[in-house]
Amino acid sequence: MLDIRYSRWLYAIFLMPILLLPFHSVAGSKWRELSNDNIHDPDGSAIDVLQQPAEALSKLPQDTSGNMVNWVKALEEGAINPRTNLWPETKVKIRNNDLFLENTGEMPVVRFPHRAHTLWLDCKNCHEKYFISKEGANPITMMKILQGNYCGRCHGAVAFPLTECDRCHSVPRNKLEQIKAKSRK
Numbered sequence: 001m002l003d004i005r006y007s008r009w010l011y012a013i014f015l016m017p018i019l020l021l022p023f024h025s026v027a028g029s030k031w032r033e034l035s036n037d038n039i040h041d042p043d044g045s046a047i048d049v050l051q052q053p054a055e056a057l058s059k060l061p062q063d064t065s066g067n068m069v070n071w072v073k074a075l076e077e078g079a080i081n082p083r084t085n086l087w088p089e090t091k092v093k094i095r096n097n098d099l100f101l102e103n104t105g106e107m108p109v110v111r112f113p114h115r116a117h118t119l120w121l122d123c124k125n126c127h128e129k130y131f132i133s134k135e136g137a138n139p140i141t142m143m144k145i146l147q148g149n150y151c152g153r154c155h156g157a158v159a160f161p162l163t164e165c166d167r168c169h170s171v172p173r174n175k176l177e178q179i180k181a182k183s184r185k
Helices: 004-028 053-057 071-076 114-118 142-146 173-184
Strands: 098-101 109-113 169-171
Touching: 098 173, 109 114, 109 173, 169 173
Parallel strands: none
Antiparallel strands: 098 109, 109 169
């Protein structure tokens, strides 16, 4: 049997670096240069004209996953000002209401913030093509999301990844009514 002091040292030496690896990779991660991203042609003439991701993205509010940018914070702080659609004359309706998806099994309830989405997108980007505007009409499941349907149209592609479960599953069931009431104000 190992001496307890010895096993603690083994834990500290071998396991702690493994446990801290995700934090190290987030803190130390850098954006790949375009010539090394396996997307752009490193020998192409445009490679010297295009802005490098590190130059563009490092000035924006940082996040802990995906492309390491907190896009909603960047938008709210005015660091970016994206177009919501191709037609500037279109009036975009910013919705401030949250939807709560309660059919989540043992997971916390999903809070869908319309505001964070309508600051970026016109309603027509999602409704009626990906989401039907009728309560109960969208049989959303994680399997369907992982297959690229519903929320999976963007999350995992252009929005934060689906591995960040608690960003969507954010409402503990024992606080649901309190949070719903607060979101209505």
